[in-house]
Amino acid sequence: MFKRDVHNVKDLILKNLRAQGLETPLLQKRLMDSWAEVVGEFVANYTESMYIRNQTLYVHLTNPAMRADLSMMRREIVNKLNAHVGTQVIADVRFN
Template identity: 50%
Template sequence: MRRNKAECIGDIIRQYLRQEGLETPLNETRMAAAWSEVMGQAIARYTGDVFVKNQVLYVHLKSPALRANLMMGREALVRKLNEYVGAQVIQSIVFR
């Protein structure tokens, strides 16, 4: 038996997550996990806590020199991380 109104399971899951208000927390969790994947192991070694709050990614860094270097490319990092996750999750990054 073939259905005429078949839907992709991925679309159904996204619709359910959106209806239940779970899409944003899921994307925020994915964003925090994406930090080490996007930035690589060299930078991940100097990274402490990474979390998202109010569309701001907070990254605790153990190296002041690395913090200064990343501050210069903050706008590009925001774009790159949002593209990696596939949604507009963050608007800025705060390095601590």
């Protein structure tokens, strides 16, 4: 009898994504999709656009007062977003 090399499907998919260079964009998309869930619908309604560059999430908010409040909570927001995805995708968040 021979020994089979059995792998978890999740591990195989992640290995394949990593080999094709698609893991990071997928994680970034997941992080941005979780924005409304992490910060709440109220804040999400004032979010106009967002993008990630060099491990920094840039968020454009239409309300200046909310921008100031969220700037003081940057570290907490980064931790919650990364925890929601399950790995460190961003290191900072900037509001403009």
